Amino acid sequence: MSNKSSENVFLFSKKFDVENSIKKTLQIINDSFYICNLSDVIQKQKDWLKYMPRVKPHYAVKCNDDINVLKTLASVGCSFDCATLWEIEKILSLNVSIDRIIFANTTKIASHIEYAKQQNVNLMTFDNEDEIEKIMKIYPDARLILRIRYSSEKAIYKLGRKFGSDPISEAPQLLELAKSYNLNVVGISFHIGSSCEDYEAYGGAIKACRRLFEFGTEIGFNFKILDIGGGFFGDSFNRIRQFSSIINNALDEHFPQNEFTDLEIFSEPGRYFVESAFTLISQIHSRKVTRNVDGSILDIMYYQNEGVYSNFLFIPLGPEEIIPKVLSHKRTGETFKTTIWGPTCDSTDKVCENIDLEMLEIGDIMYYENMGAYTIPLRTPFNAFQTTKMAYFLSEDDKSKIDESYQLNFHHFNADFNNNL
Ligand SMILES: Cc1ncc(COP(=O)(O)O)c(C=O)c1O
CATH class of the missing domain: 2.40.37.10 (Lyase, Ornithine Decarboxylase; Chain A, domain 1)
Structure with missing residues (x-):
């Protein structure tokens, strides 16, 4: 070949x-x-838009950065979750616009934040005080998303020990700290763990996010992004029917469309698209x-x-x-x-x-x-x-x-x- x-x-x-x-x-x-x-990847995107029209997928590049998968997803309008400078570089090289990229890494290498700033990739996650200080020094104009911890014990790959802030004991204090620095926090995210059939966990996490949206409003933020992370199996086309109905119901209950008219709902599916x-x-x-x-x-x-x-x-x-x-x-x-x-x-x-x-x-x-x-x-x-x-x-x-x-x-x-x- x-x-x-x-x-x-x-x-x-x-x-x-x-x-x-x-x-x-x-x-x-x-x-x-x-x-x-590659048609399987395209079908996954179609299904996502059909079953969860309120939720905009950002494909997690870390999961499989095969160039033709990325070209296919970029062609059909998918957005991207990048975790490093190199992933951002790869997506930008495909002429994807910066507003289709989220830098979803809560503990970033400083030079990667500098690169994101040069490229105007301005949406990024955080989950701790030191990251707030780091972003404050390097890219104070960035738009920030606070990642909370809401891990399912049933996930095959659990992420909660390494990532996320406790929604009750840590997240409110982090939001207050960010506010004291005049940083621009625009939303809340979570990831229940990878390969997870515990779809009810999305419901619990969405509810926890709603409480933090209210707290954000109380201290002067105006959150516009809810990010429900990844975790969805991608081995069969049937699963989305099950998880979408639970997620859609939770969104309608805690973030009703008539009340949250300009809310953007993101997700960061990796394995769903490529498995x-x-x-x-x-x-x-x-x-x-x-x-x-x-x-x-x-x-x-x-x-x-x-x-x-x-x-x-x-x-x-x-x-x-x-x-x-x-x-x-x-x-x-x-x-x-x-x-x-x-x-x-x-x-x-x-x-x-x-x-x-x-x-x-x-x-x-x-x-x-x-x-x-x-x-x-x-x-x-x-x-x-x-x-x-x-x-x-x-x-x-x-x-x-x-x-x-x-x-x-x-x-x-x-x-x-x-x-x-
Ligand atoms: C921040 C973040 N987003 C998205 C993903 C993708 O998860 P999955 O492939 O389970 O959908 C991961 C996986 O580790 C992650 O850490």
């Missing part, structure tokens, strides 16, 4: 077929790779069969070219279930206790163990769905493995939605697959 591969996007008609796309891509990539369906768009393809390159004395098989270990130091770094971070699928192999019906290892020299580089799988051969292809969130940006160069290659797909109907200035090279999936790569 040429080094311009990130610009190649294959157009498909009708429905996206994962296995067919993998088989085609295997003709040109002899390594691990991702299949990325299901990415499928990771990996190849079995080695196998070790352990036998009992009588020769029967005790267990089987496979070694594949993707592991914990590449795109599965999230495995040691959280209790997520890994479901490997095998691309067309001979079905025997008999299964064995199986462990799948990554390719590096580290003995903790394990993708899954004690699963039941049929016997596989060296060269068999495994694939893993819902791999778009917190995978690509977390990978390491351990053992000098190279970055994972990408194959992008987009439905023909969505082609016109992509901003032409991004100059993606469109190819027709069936006709041109082997050309110009």
Whole structure:
């Protein structure tokens, strides 16, 4: 594949077929790779606007900063949550206007605030006194959002220990301090934790924000932004129906539209947008069969070219279930206790163990769905493995939605697959 591969996007008609796309891509990539369906990302944006029309999504770039995902989201009008100077730089390079960026990092490196100031990216979060002092010195004209702590214990990745201020014992004092410096606090945010099915927590957090809006008014602020953070799963299109109804009800109860006429409601979804768009393809390159004395098989270990130091770094971070699928192999019906290892020299580089799988051969292809969130940006160069290659797909109907200035090279999936790569 040429080094311009990130610009190649294959157009498909009708429905996206994962296995067919993998088989085609295997003709040109002899390594691990991702299949990325950009139309899946576009559909997520459409669903968001349909189910939560009051809430403006700011895609959390940290989750997956793949350039074509960013170009796609920028094309369909999505806004962005950036956590560092480099993320802001990347989004600005796509000609996204500064009013579509929130610098959502409560503890920022001073030089990053200076960069935001140079670029006029003026909306940023804080959650502590020292950050107030820092912003006061560097960018006193910034528009600030106070992040409160409202973590769900049911979130797979809990954020409350590191981020947020207590809504009762800390937030009011921080608002008073900001007021004493004449800083411009414009709203309140929270994040209930990543991968969270506890949708009721959004309701509780929205209620806590309402109380702080009232407190803000009492001390002379006029808050205009409520930011409900991220945390939403992105593995299926059904979930948004459930979480949107709870969030919409809480918004209508605590921030009714007739009372809050000029309120902007933001969110910072990361995994929601990208989880299901990415499928990771990996190849079995080695196998070790352990036998009992009588020769029967005790267990089987496979070694594949993707592991914990590449795109599965999230495995040691959280209790997520890994479901490997095998691309067309001979079905025997008999299964064995199986462990799948990554390719590096580290003995903790394990993708899954004690699963039941049929016997596989060296060269068999495994694939893993819902791999778009917190995978690509977390990978390491351990053992000098190279970055994972990408194959992008987009439905023909969505082609016109992509901003032409991004100059993606469109190819027709069936006709041109082997050309110009
Ligand atoms: C401030 C902030 N916003 C948004 C996100 C994105 O969260 P998620 O991917 O769970 O939607 C995170 C994740 O850590 C975050 O820290």
